[in-house]
Amino acid sequence: MDTFTILIIVLLSAGAIQGLVFGAILLKSNTRNKTANKILAVLLILLSYRLVVQTMRLFGLGYYDGWYYVMLDLSWIHGALLYFYVIAQTQPGFSFNKSHWIHFLPLMLQVIFSTFVRLQNLYWDGTKESLSWLGYWGYWLWMNQPTIYIVASALIIFYTHKAEKLLHHPSEGVIIDSERLGWLKTIITAFKLYFSMVLLILLGDLIFFKATTDEYYFYFIRFYYYPFFIGISILTYWIGIEGFKRKDLQEITVKTKLDPEKEQQLKMVAKALQKCMQEQELFKEPNLNLNKTAEFLRIKPYLVSQSLNEVLNTKFNDFINSYRIAEVQKLLLDPKKNKHNLLTLAMEAGFNSKSSFNRSVKKQLGISPNELRNAR
Incomplete structure (x- = not known):
């Protein structure tokens, strides 16, 4: 042969x-x-x-x-x-x-x-x-x-x-x-x-x-x-x-069509969510959860959840962690910060554990945390 x-x-x-x-x-x-x-x-x-x-x-x-x-x-x-x-x-x-x-x-x-x-x-x-x-x-x-x-x-x-x-x-x-x-x-x-x-x-x-x-x-x-x-x-x-x-991916779900008034309300909540993350940097709070976010915005928690699902097409943790990852990437560009190890930067960005940071980077960017430094 x-x-x-x-x-x-x-x-x-x-x-x-x-x-x-x-x-x-x-x-x-x-x-x-x-x-x-x-x-x-x-x-x-x-x-x-x-x-x-x-x-x-x-x-x-x-x-x-x-x-x-x-x-x-x-x-x-x-x-x-x-x-x-x-x-x-x-x-x-x-x-x-x-x-x-x-x-x-x-x-x-x-x-x-x-x-x-x-x-x-x-x-x-x-x-x-x-x-x-x-x-x-x-x-x-x-x-x-x-x-x-x-x-x-x-x-x-x-x-x-x-x-x-x-x-x-x-x-x-x-x-x-x-x-x-x-x-x-x-x-x-x-x-x-x-x-x-x-x-x-x-x-x-x-x-x-x-x-x-x-x-x-x-x-x-x-x-x-x-x-x-x-x-x-x-x-x-x-x-x-x-x-x-991808064997554990959940089945697709159908979103019900919202009436115009409800849709407009949820879009306003979505804008408020994005604004508080961008201007107040609420995502840096390590113990931030749905209720605390709703309390900060002075609205009902279910409206925050609906807005994330219906308007922004994401879940609460994914939404918050996307801002935290973006913050880590921003810190890596800062000459005063980029010499710190990744975990330190992750904690500064709002992550409360190494495992949470690692999972989020892998899920949202498709790379390992160690590759994050080279990917900036």
């Missing part, structure tokens, strides 16, 4: 193992967003299964046996699962219903046609005449051409396009937080771009090969065959890690 083959085995195995491990964890997870986690788990397991079968072939195992055929029969469902994952992440209380069956139609067609093609082996004696017209050309189209991969890639492009539209135009009243929205846009864009490239290579190679040679075309010995699976392995590895990190 040459070095290149060993490298391919390592790369495919890394994606497969990652997908299977995180798929199993997500499948058993019982968080509020369990529907999305289970859809992602199924997608990871199917992608990993595809990589396992391909790795087996490198060891001379699985050629045209049950493992191989089942793998082919499942390849047209990946795009739909990606789409349903986005729906489950962006629509409150999502569950499958009868109207969704149409999205599984490509999978059913693939199973039916794959079964028909495999049955031709019962009649084939090595000659074209031993098969019916449909049997012969069906086998030729299905087994000796990249038809399955072309259709699978096209389906993924189609469903990622639908998912992008959903992310740009969510249901009325649905507010998607930036962490969830950013992650979903990134994963959908990655799959769309990758499989657009795959589709162009498949079609381009097929057309060029047919136009320049009379030799028989076998897609599974073409130059792109194993690099194609390395790309799938990387996507599987990456989506497994990122999806697992």
